Amino acid sequence: MSTFNNDHYNKLVEFIKIHQDDFYRLAYSYVHNRDSALDIVQESIYKSLTSIDKLKNINKIKAWMFSIIINTSISFLRKNKRLIITNNIPEAVQYQNIDIADKMDLHQAIERLDMKYKTVIILRYFQGLKINEIADITGVNVNTVKSRLYSGINRLKVILNKRG
Structure with missing residues (x-):
């Protein structure tokens, strides 16, 4: 019904x-x-x-x-x-003060992340959502979101440092 x-x-x-x-x-x-x-x-x-x-x-x-x-x-x-x-x-990602080569590197590095890290990074930094909103969207608790953001950013740094 x-x-x-x-x-x-x-x-x-x-x-x-x-x-x-x-x-x-x-x-x-x-x-x-x-x-x-x-x-x-x-x-x-x-x-x-x-x-x-x-x-x-x-x-x-x-x-x-x-x-x-x-x-x-x-x-x-x-x-x-x-x-x-x-x-x-990506036309969806509008970020300033980064030259085009760095944007390409960042885009490619994000593509290499596991989906769980990619999702929270996109929602936080490209969609501008708050941690609690990301938790609601992904169905995980706030601490898990924070952990995934921290781990995802560290993984991005490793990927970007290997290229640099």
């Missing part, structure tokens, strides 16, 4: 309208391909709209939606059995 909540549905639709660019940047940070990222966002929005009854707490809408996008992105990568890597600087 469906427990459709019209108020939740309307809030979700409004949230999607406001944050669609954030959704795209998040998906793009995984697949590095414009069309694939757009497909992932479209599929994620469809999943969220058709499973709105699973959203128990409307205050967790951001974490819930980002989780759907991350899981859809990971499923896409698994289904295609490859990481999509381009020679372009």
